[in-house]
Amino acid sequence: MGRLSGKVALVTGGALGIGAACVTRMIEAGAKVAIVDLHDGTGQALARQHGGNARYFHADVSVEAEVAAAIAGTVEAFGRLDVLVNNAGITGPNKPTHELTEAEWDRVQAVNVKSVFFGTKHAIAPLRAAGGGSIINLSSIYGLVGAPDLPPYHASKGAVRLMSKTDALLYAADRIRVNSIHPGFIWTPMVEQHIASMGGDPEQHRRDTGALHPLGHMGDADDIAWGVVYLACDESKFVTGSELVIDGGYTCR
Ligand SMILES: NC(=O)c1ccc[n+]([C@@H]2O[C@H](COP(=O)([O-])OP(=O)(O)OC[C@H]3O[C@@H](n4cnc5c(N)ncnc54)[C@H](O)[C@@H]3O)[C@@H](O)[C@H]2O)c1
Numbered sequence: 001m002g003r004l005s006g007k008v009a010l011v012t013g014g015a016l017g018i019g020a021a022c023v024t025r026m027i028e029a030g031a032k033v034a035i036v037d038l039h040d041g042t043g044q045a046l047a048r049q050h051g052g053n054a055r056y057f058h059a060d061v062s063v064e065a066e067v068a069a070a071i072a073g074t075v076e077a078f079g080r081l082d083v084l085v086n087n088a089g090i091t092g093p094n095k096p097t098h099e100l101t102e103a104e105w106d107r108v109q110a111v112n113v114k115s116v117f118f119g120t121k122h123a124i125a126p127l128r129a130a131g132g133g134s135i136i137n138l139s140s141i142y143g144l145v146g147a148p149d150l151p152p153y154h155a156s157k158g159a160v161r162l163m164s165k166t167d168a169l170l171y172a173a174d175r176i177r178v179n180s181i182h183p184g185f186i187w188t189p190m191v192e193q194h195i196a197s198m199g200g201d202p203e204q205h206r207r208d209t210g211a212l213h214p215l216g217h218m219g220d221a222d223d224i225a226w227g228v229v230y231l232a233c234d235e236s237k238f239v240t241g242s243e244l245v246i247d248g249g250y251t252c253r
Pocket of ligand 1: 013016036087
């Protein structure tokens with residue numbers, strides 16, 4: 001028996017990066033997993049790789065009807081929902097606050113914050129029907145501490161941290177646990193693009209970014225996926241409203 005045998009999970013942004021690692025590690029632990037993303041080719045290929053244990057659903061997480069349809073499709077395909085991983089996110093433009101447009105601000109909040117609202121809203125009924133479950137929201141070290149860049153992104157991750165605590169309180173009586181995860185820098189397409197946008201030598205930027213972590217390097221997507229497996233499974237049955245920090249010591253200082 002795997003730690004997630006019999007459970008059905010949905011991972012937004014599951015085609016690439018941290019989301020894809022969560023899909024693979026949860027399936028290895030015995031779950032059936034719905035992959036929700038916009039990258040259809042990559043998401044479908046990942047689903048095929050896992051045979052009948054995965055299904056791909058195209059949805060933009062900033063559009064409520066698409067999120068609702070993906071959750072309904074997951075329940076139809078696998079019969080239930082036990083775990084929701086609100087993982088999809090974007091960094092948005094790297095500009096100081098006074099140069100940002102309203103549209104740039106709104107897009108980051110739509111993808112990073114409204115998505116968590118939509119996912120949670122439409123997951124509550126199937127999670128209640130399953131007798132409880134686990135919602136895992138991807139925040140960031142930048143939901144805990146500040147940095148002098150990416151203002152809309154950091155605001156969005158602070159919001160996700162507190163939304164997790166509110167929903168933990170609201171749904172505890174339904175045995176639905178809600179926790180946030182706070183990764184340090186993890187080597188994924190998101191960070192690769194962020195580093196490329198800085199100009200200069202990307203290898204040097206990679207080393208410098210790694211050195212921000214007391215452990216001396218960036219994390220891997222699996223470092224986060226193992227935390228997701230823990231929060232998804234019954235070993236964490238007494239854990240709700242918590243902040244799981246997986247950051248190589250970044251926020252210790
Ligand atoms: N990589 C890091 O260093 C890091 C650190 C802290 C927090 N996080 C958070 O972890 C999560 C995953 O990050 P990642 O590094 O794997 O990112 P990534 O860019 O590598 O992958 C994100 C995935 O989300 C999907 N996605 C983006 N917008 C979407 C939308 N509107 N609808 C549906 N899918 C969408 C993308 O297609 C992609 O598959 C994000 O919420 C991110 O903010 C990442």
